[in-house]
Amino acid sequence: MTPQDLMKQEVGKAAAARVKSNSIVGLGTGSTTAFAIEYIGKRLAAGEITNVKGIPTSFQARVLAKQYGIPLTTLDEVDRIDIAIDGADEVDPNKNLIKGGGAAHTQEKVIDALAAQFIVVVDNTKLVDKLGSTFLLPVEVIPMAVSPVMKAIEKLGGKPQLRMGIRKAGPVVTDQGNLVIDVKFDSIDNPAELEKTLNNIPGVLENGLFVGVTDLVLVGEVQGDQVIIKEM
Ligand code: 5RP
Numbered sequence: 768m769t770p771q772d773l774m775k776q777e778v779g780k781a782a783a784a785r786v787k788s789n790s791i792v793g794l795g796t797g798s799t800t801a802f803a804i805e806y807i808g809k810r811l812a813a814g815e816i817t818n819v820k821g822i823p824t825s826f827q828a829r830v831l832a833k834q835y836g837i838p839l840t841t842l843d844e845v846d847r848i849d850i851a852i853d854g855a856d857e858v859d860p861n862k863n864l865i866k867g868g869g870a871a872h873t874q875e876k877v878i879d880a881l882a883a884q885f886i887v888v889v890d891n892t893k894l895v896d897k898l899g900s901t902f903l904l905p906v907e908v909i910p911m912a913v914s915p916v917m918k919a920i921e922k923l924g925g926k927p928q929l930r931m932g933i934r935k936a937g938p939v940v941t942d943q944g945n946l947v948i949d950v951k952f953d954s955i956d957n958p959a960e961l962e963k964t965l966n967n968i969p970g971v972l973e974n975g976l977f978v979g980v981t982d983l984v985l986v987g988e989v990q991g992d993q994v995i996i997k998e999m
Contacts, residue, residue, distance in 0.1 A: 772798075774890035774987030777994040779803035781985050782852045782888045788816045791845050793878040794832055795853025796825040796871035799888045803852045804828065808835025822848060824878050825871035826942050842877075851882035856902040856975070857895045858887060858984055862999060863958050865898050867905030867975030870930065870941045876973055880980050887984045891997075894986065898958050898976070903949035904965075905930070905975040910946050912970020917948060919968045923961075925950040945972055 768776070779802025786792055786807050794804055810816045812835075820840040823829040832839055853875055857865040864887065866872045879885045895901055904925075908916045913929065920927045930939045930947040938946050955961055955976075962976035984999035 770989045771890055771892065774989060774994050775799040775888075776802045778888045778890065778985050778987035778996055780806045781996045782886050783807045783810060785886065786810070786816060786819060786850060786852075789818045790849040791840065791847060792819055792821050792837075793848045793851025793853070793882050793885075794821045794823045794828040794837070795851065795875060795879070795888075796828050796869045797854035799854040799890070800828070800852055801831055803888060804831045804837065805835050808832070808837050812836055820845070822878055824853065824875040825869065827869065827871070842881075848878060848882040850884045850886065851879045852886050852888060853879050855887050855889050855893055855977075857898050857900070858889055858893050858981075858999070859895055859898050859958075862887070862981040862984055863898060863979070864977040864981060865902050865904055865975050866977055867907075867947070868902070870905065870907070870939050870947050872905055872975040872977075873907050873941065873943060873973040876977060876980075879977065884982045885980055887981050889984065889986055891986050891988045897955065899952045899955040903928075903951050904955070906948045906950060906965055907941055907943070907945050907972040907974070908948055909970050909972060913946055913948065916968055916970045920948065920950055920965070923964065925952050943972070
């Protein structure tokens with residue numbers, strides 16, 4: 768395992784350890800959350816916790832939950848989410864995030880924002896002083912609106928590019944059947960305002976700015992030959 772994978776594993780485990788019996792858990796997307804899902808499943812199998820139900824944020828999370836034996840439910844069947852665990856692509860000092868590296872930010876935002884406690888799991892490479900410094904901002908768009916949305920984003924000063932598939936001809940298609948535009952902004956000075964402005968462009972479904980949603984960030988860090996977990 769690389770040091771980064773080790774950080775992801777330990778931080779995922781630390782988040783899974785916070786899941787209590789009789790709870791509804793939002794299951795995030797990505798390689799870090801995958802470890803959390805694995806360890807929630809292991810704790811259930813060991814009888815350490817009981818009566819836990821997951822709500823997946825993506826096809827990937829649903830597949831992993833099934834693989835690790837976590838019973839699933841939906842937002843139509845429950846009236847609360849006790850805890851949600853999810854990764855991030857960037858975390859700023861105010862615990863605001865850029866998400867959507869896995870093109871799952873639309874369902875992630877619905878579930879993470881509903882949770883009584885939203886825990887973000889990252890390795891320390893994800894910490895930034897300002898959002899947008901290392902990662903392009905993902906924007907999910909309905910397919911027929913891609914061209915006008917790109918033009919509107921350019922007017923806002925962003926440089927948009929359509930996300931293309933890897934080992935798949937053509938663009939990435941989201942779990943909702945939409946496309947993703949990744950946007951380079953020179954500086955995101957007001958994430959709350961940009962989040963609203965982008966979502967107000969006709970044809971935009973959701974963007975990857977998560978502002979004021981995070982309760983706790985667990986950060987994995989390598990120190991010597993150990994991984995330590997810091998809280999933010
Ligand atoms: C998916 C996400 C992921 O949580 C984010 O990309 C982080 O992924 P990873 O843990 O693999 O680095 O937002 O849409």
